[in-house]
Amino acid sequence: MIVYSVSVKVKSGHEDDFRLASKFNRQETRKEMGNLRFDILQSATDPKHFMLYEVYRSEDAVTAHKATMHYKKWRETVAPWMEEDRKGEEFIPRHPVEVEEW
Amino acid sequence: MIVYSVSVKVKSGHEDDFRLASKFNRQETRKEMGNLRFDILQSATDPKHFMLYEVYRSEDAVTAHKATMHYKKWRETVAPWMEEDRKGEEFIPRHPVEVEEW
Secondary structure (H helix, E strand, O other), X not given: OEEEEEEEEEOOOOHHHHHHHHHHHHHHHOOOOOEEEEEXXXXXXXXXXXXXXXXXXXXXXXHHHHOOHHHHHHHHHHHHHEOOOOEEEEEEEEEOOOHHHO | OEEEEEEEEEOOOOHHHHHHHHHHHHHHXXXXXXXXXXXXXXXXXXXXXXXXXXXXXXXXXXXXXXXXXXHHHHHHHHHHHEOOOOEEEEEEEEEOOOHHHO
């Protein structure tokens, strides 16, 4: 399993735009066989700051996700709203490790 | 609901110590009524870097968690292994929002 945490800072006034575009991307991504979670979080102290928390079964699942129309559409749609470059980090889950627990 | 993402950098040689102490803390925290998730993640590129991803039902649940023996014990145990101060961020989940989905 692989976890991606993506930190996003949007331009002021585009908080809801980003949330809604990401909601659609999440909805479609959750239908992928290789996706286990997709959480959209907004900072409690800075509404312009979001985190996406995405869990995939494998590297292949990530590759498949990046080839989908909904991912490509999301990336294009949100690009003009970014205040700074997205920061993605890749993690290996240590606990839990059973697929059923995700 | 409230999500905490805690970024941790440990001193070289203490990766497994940190993982095991956190595993015990996770195990006990998951028994709390107010805890919904507790994921322990290790960076894919820097083994000294961990993220804890914790989800609670409410602020009260967070307060209750911080009063537990296992949390206090964890904090004391891992303190000497920290390479730098922990960075905690508080988030509000936007999607999903139903408790059943956590």
